[in-house]
Amino acid sequence: MSELPLLRVDGLEQRFDASGSLFDRLRFDNGRISAPRRIVHAVNGVSLTIRRGEVLGLVGESGCGKSSLAKTIIKLHEPTAGRIILDGEDITGHGFQRMRPVRRKMQMIFQDPYASLNPRQQVSDIVVEPWREVAGGSADAAHERAMQLLAKVGLGAEHAARYPHQFSGGQRQRIGIARALSVNPELIIADEPVSALDVSIQAQILNLMMDLKDDLGFSYLFITHDLSVVRFISDRIGVMYLGFMVETGPRDAIFDNPHHPYTQALLKAAPRIGQPLPPAAEQLTGEVPSAFLLPEGCAFRTRCPLAHARCAREQPALKHIGAGQSVACHLHDADEKPLHDAPLPVAA
Amino acid sequence: MTAQTDAPLLRVRGLKTWFHTFGGVVKAVDGVSFDLSPGKILGIVGESGGGKSMVGFSIMGLVDRPGRIEAGEIIFDGRDLARLDDDAMQAVRGRQIAMIFQDPMTALNPLYTIGNQLEEMLTLHTDLGPQARRARCIEMLAEVGIPQPEARLGAYPHQFSGGMRQRVVIAIAMIAEPRLLIADEPTTALDVTIQAQLLRLMKAQVEQRRTALILITHDLAAVSQMADRIVVLYCGRVVEIGASAALIASPRHPYTRGLLDSIPASHQGRSRLPQIPGTVPDIRKLPPGCSFAPRCPRAAERCRAEVPELTAAAGGSAFACHFPLEASA
Ligand SMILES: Nc1ncnc2c1ncn2[C@@H]1O[C@H](COP(=O)(O)OP(=O)(O)OP(=O)(O)O)[C@@H](O)[C@H]1O
Ligand SMILES: Nc1ncnc2c1ncn2[C@@H]1O[C@H](COP(=O)(O)OP(=O)(O)OP(=O)(O)O)[C@@H](O)[C@H]1O
Ligand code: SF4
Ligand code: SF4
Ligand SMILES: [Mg+2]
Ligand SMILES: [Mg+2]
Secondary structure, eight states, rough: OOOOOOOOEEEEEEEEEEEOOOHOOOOEETTEEEEEEEEEEEEEEEEEEEEEEEEEEEEETTTHHHHHHHHHHHTOOOOOOEEEETTTOTTTTHHHHHEEEHHHHHHEOOOTTTSSSOSOOOHHHHHHHHHHHHHHOOHHHHHHHHHHHHHHOOOOOOTTOEEEEEEESHHHHHHHHHHHHHTOOOOEEEESSSTTHHHHHHHHHHHHHHHHHHOOOOOOEEEEEEEHHHHHHHEEEEEEEEEEEEEEEEHHHHHHHHOOOHHHHHHHHSSTTTOOOOOGGGOSSSOOTTSSSSOOOOOTTTTTTTTTTTHHHOOOEEEEEEEEEEEEGGGGGGGOOOGSSSSSOOOO | HHHHSSOOOOEEEEEEEEEEEEEEEEEEEEEEEEEEEEEEEEEEEEESSSSHHHHHHHHTTOTTEEEEEEEEEEETTTTTTGGOOOOHHHHHBBEEEEEESSSSHHHTTTTTTTHHHHHHHHHHHHHOOOHHHHHHHHHHHHHHOOOOOOTTTTTTTGGSHHHHHHHHHHHHHHTTTSSSSEEEEETSOOOOOOOHHHHHHHHHHHHOOOEEEEESOOOHHHHHHSSSSSEEETTTEEEEEEEEHEEEEEEESSSHHHHHHGGGOOOOOOOOOOOOOOOOOOOOOOSOOOGGHHHHGOOOOHHHHSOOEEEEHHHHOOOOSSSSOOOOO
C-alpha cells in the first residue's frame, strides 16, 4: 500500500532564545560591553513519519528535545525551520485560526498531569473544551459528550463536577486523555503520559491507551524515557540525542539489532529486573554537551566509544540501512539513499 | 562471616511518623521495622505517598510539623536517634548519616560554587586543614566522574547538566564518609546511561567503605540490581520484606506480585498488561483491616475486618497478608 502517511515531519528545527532580558545578558569582557544571546538548539533537523494506526515511540534522555519536538508539531511553538504535513496538508505556516480544523485531527496529552489542567475548571468542562472549540454545540450536548468521554477513560458521573486537585495523578492523566479524545482525533501526541505515575497506575493507563487505539483506530506519537514502556507500546521507535534523531526503525529491529552507538549504550544500560548492574566496561563515559553549544560534527562524539576523525568534522545524516531502519552515524554510511526514498516498512 | 560484620548499624523498630492535620491524622509511617548492616544495601519501594521518603526523613531527624515521630526506635550505632535532642542530632547528620534528597534541583544552593558546597561539609564534619580540604574535594569530584575536577570547583550548579548536578549531590553526601547513606530516588528522571553510572558509583562506595545504603525508589528494576534486601511499603506499612532475589522471584504479598507484573518489560509481545485495579486509598481514611483489600484479587471477609500482622517466613523474610501467595521452591 502506498498510502500517505498521517504525519510527515521534514527537517524540523526548533531554536529557543534563552537569553533573558538585555540586562541579564550584559557582559563586561576586557573593558568592553557585549550582550550575547544564548540560543538553545532544542530540535535539530528531525524527520519522521507516522502512518495511520501506527504507534511511533520516541525515546531519549532528559532534555534531548522530545517535548520541544512534540510542541512544535502541534504548533504550540513556531518551527524555526522544516515542514509539518498532517494528512497531506502542510500546516507549517498555519496561524491560530487555520489550526482550528487541524486540532480536530491532532491532539496532545501533556507531560505534567498536574500543570496541564486548569485548576479552576470543572472536569466536565475541561474534557469537552477542545470539542467545543471545533464543534460549538449547546451546553446540553457538551455535558452529554463529557459524560461519554469520562466513561471511556473509566471515570464516573460523580467525578464530573469536581476540580483537578481532587484527583490522584493517575486520574488526572485520564482526564488529560479524555480531553484529547473529545474531538475523535486521528493522531494523539502523548508526552510522557505515564512517567509521573506509579507502576501499578502506569499499567492501567497503558492498557487504556492501547484499548482506545484498537477501538477507535488512531495513531500515537508516544514520548517516554522508559525503554520498557516504549517496547510495550510502539510499532516503530525513534531515538533522539541532543535534538537529533539518531536512529529510527521497527520496534524489534531497534531492540534486537540497534545500530547507533547511543541506542546500543541505552539498551545495555537499561536496568533489568533481577539482573546485576551491567559491567563498568560497557558504561558510556564523557559528558552530554550543552544544548547551547553543540559540538562540531556528530553530537554524540563526546561520549561515543567509536568516535573517529570524521566524526569531529562532519555531521552524520540519518540514512536508511534496510528493513525500515535508519541510522545517523558515519559507521553505517554505505547506503547513500536519502531517508524518504526508502520503502516504508509493512505493518505487522 | 563473623558475628561482628553482621551486627546491624541501624535497627528501626515499630517506627510511626504521623501528621496531625485538620483533615485527620496522616499515618505516613505506621509501624515500620528493619535492620541494616555496614556494607549492605536496603531498597525501599512502594506506591507514591506510601511513606518511603518519610522513613528517610525520620532517620535524619528532619520531620517537620505537623508531623512527628509518634512511636518506635531508630537505633543507630547503639543510640536511639528518635530520642536525641536537636544539637545531638545535628552532630550525627552529615557526618554519620547523609541523605540524597528526592528533588535534585533544590539540593544545591544556586548561589555558591560546587567547591564551596563540598568544602562546607568537610569544614563542618572533619578537622582537615584548608589544603587537605581542597585536595579531598578534587578527589571526590573525580570519584563521581566529573572531568577536570580542579577546574570545576569554581563552577556554579547552573553550569552543570542534570546528570552532573546529581553526581555533585552524591559527592556532597559522600564526602564526609558517612556510615549510613540514604538515597531518595537518586536517579529518577535521568537517562538510563547516566543512571547506571550513578548506581555503580554508590555500589562502589558501599563496597569500598562499608557504607550502609538505603535506596528509596519506585524503580523495581533498579532496586533489584542494587539491594541485598527489599522493603515494600503500602500506605505507611511494611507489606513485605526479604532478600532481593527471593522477593522478586517469589513474592508472597499480592501487592508485591502486582507491582512486579505491572512492569511492561516482563511482557513482550503486546497483550494487555496485568494491572492492579483501583487507586491508593486516602491515607486519612484507610479501610479497616488490610489497606490493600479494595484492590486485592485475593481479598476475603477476614481481610476487611482484621489488619494482617507482619509474619516471619523462611530466609529472614516476612509478609503481612492473611492469604499469602505460595512460596515457590
Ligand atoms: N521554552 C523554552 N525556552 C528555552 N529553552 C527551552 C524551552 N523549552 C525547552 N527548552 C530547552 O530545550 C531543550 C530540550 O527540552 P525538552 O523539554 O524538549 O526536552 P525533553 O526531551 O522533553 O526532556 P524531558 O525528558 O526532561 O521532558 C532543553 O535544553 C530545554 O532546557
Ligand atoms: N506536611 C504534611 N502534612 C500532611 N501529610 C503529609 C505531609 N508531608 C507528607 N505527608 C503525607 O505523608 C505520606 C508519605 O509521604 P512520602 O513523601 O513519604 O511518600 P513517598 O512514598 O516518598 O512518595 P513518592 O514516591 O511520591 O515520593 C503521604 O501520604 C503524604 O501525603
Ligand atoms: S558518527 Fe562517529 S561519533 Fe557519531 S555515533 Fe557514529 S561513530 Fe560515534
Ligand atoms: S490480607 Fe487479604 S486483602 Fe490484604 S493483601 Fe492479603 S489477601 Fe489481599
Ligand atoms: Mg519532556
Ligand atoms: Mg518520596
